[in-house]
Amino acid sequence: MNSKNSLIQIKGLRDGLLISLGEGEWHELEALLFEQIDERSSFFSGARLALDVGKQVLRVVNLTKLRDELSERSISLWAVVSDEPKTVQTAQLLGLATRISKQRPQEVARPKAAKDVEKEEVVLWVERTLRSGTRIEHNGHVVVMGDVNPGAEIVAAGNILVWGRLRGSVHVGADIEGQPADENTDAFVCALTMTPTRLQIASEIENRVGGKTSQKAVKISLKNGEFQTEVWNAK
Amino acid sequence: MSAKIVTITSGKGGVGKTTAIASLGIALASRGQKVVCVDGDIGLRNLDVIMGLENRIVYDIVDIVEGRCRLRQAMIRDKRLPGLFLIPAAQTRDKMAVSPSDMMRLGDDLREEVDWVLIDSPAGIERGFKNAIAPADRVLVLTNPEISAVRDADRVIGILEAEEKGSPSLILNRVNHEMVKKQEMLSPEDVLDLLAIDLIGIVPEDKSVLIAANQGAPIALDKESRAGQAFRNIAARMMGDDVPYMDLEEQGGLWKRISKLTGRN
Ligand SMILES: Nc1ncnc2c1ncn2[C@@H]1O[C@H](COP(=O)(O)OP(=O)(O)OP(=O)(O)O)[C@@H](O)[C@H]1O
Ligand SMILES: [Mg+2]
Numbered sequence: 001m002n003s004k005n006s007l008i009q010i011k012g013l014r015d016g017l018l019i020s021l022g023e024g025e026w027h028e029l030e031a032l033l034f035e036q037i038d039e040r041s042s043f044f045s046g047a048r049l050a051l052d053v054g055k056q057v058l059r060v061v062n063l064t065k066l067r068d069e070l071s072e073r074s075i076s077l078w079a080v081v082s083d084e085p086k087t088v089q090t091a092q093l094l095g096l097a098t099r100i101s102k103q104r105p106q107e108v109a110r111p112k113a114a115k116d117v118e119k120e121e122v123v124l125w126v127e128r129t130l131r132s133g134t135r136i137e138h139n140g141h142v143v144v145m146g147d148v149n150p151g152a153e154i155v156a157a158g159n160i161l162v163w164g165r166l167r168g169s170v171h172v173g174a175d176i177e178g179q180p181a182d183e184n185t186d187a188f189v190c191a192l193t194m195t196p197t198r199l200q201i202a203s204e205i206e207n208r209v210g211g212k213t214s215q216k217a218v219k220i221s222l223k224n225g226e227f228q229t230e231v232w233n234a235k
Numbered sequence: 236m237s238a239k240i241v242t243i244t245s246g247k248g249g250v251g252k253t254t255a256i257a258s259l260g261i262a263l264a265s266r267g268q269k270v271v272c273v274d275g276d277i278g279l280r281n282l283d284v285i286m287g288l289e290n291r292i293v294y295d296i297v298d299i300v301e302g303r304c305r306l307r308q309a310m311i312r313d314k315r316l317p318g319l320f321l322i323p324a325a326q327t328r329d330k331m332a333v334s335p336s337d338m339m340r341l342g343d344d345l346r347e348e349v350d351w352v353l354i355d356s357p358a359g360i361e362r363g364f365k366n367a368i369a370p371a372d373r374v375l376v377l378t379n380p381e382i383s384a385v386r387d388a389d390r391v392i393g394i395l396e397a398e399e400k401g402s403p404s405l406i407l408n409r410v411n412h413e414m415v416k417k418q419e420m421l422s423p424e425d426v427l428d429l430l431a432i433d434l435i436g437i438v439p440e441d442k443s444v445l446i447a448a449n450q451g452a453p454i455a456l457d458k459e460s461r462a463g464q465a466f467r468n469i470a471a472r473m474m475g476d477d478v479p480y481m482d483l484e485e486q487g488g489l490w491k492r493i494s495k496l497t498g499r500n
Contacts, residue, residue: 060397060398060399061399064397064398064399068335068336068365071362071365072334072335072336074331093397094394094397094398095394095397128396129431130393131389131390131392131393131396132386132387132389132390132393133389133390133393133394134393147431149389149429150386150389150429151386151389151390167429
């Protein structure tokens with residue numbers, strides 16, 4: 001059995017390459033990957049690369065090192081796809097895409113029930129301020145312990161709670177998988193200070209939010225298709 | 236010796252990075268420190284012009300990296316201060332000629348030579364920026380009180396945090412107190428409130444900056460200039476001095492509030 005080939009699979013996408021890594025020690029996979037790339041450097045040079053790392057748990061140091069080493073070889077890493085929420089979060093913090101337009105076979109095969117459970121129960125905790133240029137997309141609720149600055153964006157299938165100042169752009173009840181039927185008009189946004197640059201619930205966009213700063217923590221939701229703002233009480 | 240490597244970056248272009256590097260180099264060297272300023276803006280070099288050393292360039296940073304000269308051969312000594320040096324950028328090459336690991340190596344070699352390595356980053360968040368921050372022990376983010384510049388600074392701070400570079404400090408350049416008072420310009424408080432990082436200096440808008448630049452005499456040499464004084468204060472703070480924020484009489488109250496905001500006085 002040729003273990004090298006089964007560990008690293010390379011496919012052409014419309015606009016670049018997709019490399020899928022099998023399971024194993026990250027250091028070894030990384031070394032194998034660079035071995036393959038260096039063997040055919042002219043083929044890889046200048047490529048746009050999406051990487052599917054499967055269940056691998058990767059931290060910021062891992063991904064920045066990888067991205068820099070790829071960039072030294074003139075390969076630009078634009079997406080990291082993973083089944084591991086921690087890795088997805090890391091990739092998003094670094095401004096990498098975490099999904100590629102073509103759906104992955106596993107996602108197509110995943111039963112609907114599993115997705116619903118995920119939507120209701122998976123909460124993404126972000127314990128830092130989201131700065132300009134950061135985009136977080138999550139198939140569940142998002143809780144930010146910090147500010148969401150202008151130029152930052154959160155898209156969530158569930159609700160968004162900001163324990164800080166919301167000044168960026170938020171979209172709750174979003175349809176993450178690309179099916180309008182999945183939009184959730186019951187979703188809401190809460191923030192200690194609510195001055196988003198843009199706020200969207202399902203497909204309704206609130207244009208009037210900016211400007212007035214409420215001293216109280218507020219919750220914004222939809223009632224019969226109209227936006228309503230109420231004091232956010234943690235009852 | 237073991238130098239501290241400090242990089243100044245901004246995201247947005249034209250906010251005053253090169254001005255700051257030249258002035259901090261002068262200010263540190265005037266305090267007896269040995270300093271090398273490195274122009275990281277390959278292809279668009281101009282630190283040499285601001286420092287008035289343009290006509291002395293023989294070798295540049297790409298020559299060092301590609302082994303065409305020894306490190307010291309590319310370190311141009313300043314005319315005025317014996318402890319100040321410049322490593323110029325290459326004018327005719329592009330950013331890809333140098334990699335982040337080349338910069339780490341260069342940084343390590345320079346550490347043995349001087350007390351301070353000051354790296355001038357190009358605008359943007361691409362390769363040149365990555366090169367400039369790679370060897371840094373400390374990053375100073377420089378911005379103007381202008382919404383687009385602050386937005387870019389925020390973006391850069393986010394990248395530095397994500398890359399675990401430690402929290403950068405802020406230089407706020409070109410503050411016009413008259414305009415702040417009339418609420419025609421973001422105040423230092425507005426900027427600090429958004430960026431939420433440590434402040435290391437506020438530099439006023441000062442016409443003499445441009446005049447100095449055109450004469451190849453960085454503003455920190457000008458004892459009369461307010462901007463020059465602000466840069467000398469930043470240099471002192473880099474060396475660990477506890478320098479009060481300039482008491483610019485008209486806006487005394489403002490400075491006190493800022494000191495409170497950042498926990499300095
Ligand atoms: N405090 C100041 N007061 C007035 N003018 C200033 C001040 N600081 C910088 N300038 C002017 O702003 C312009 C841009 O400065 P500088 O070249 O240092 O910016 P930069 O950030 O290095 O630009 P680039 O991104 O292109 O490298 C110059 O004309 C300079 O004289
Ligand atoms: Mg410059």
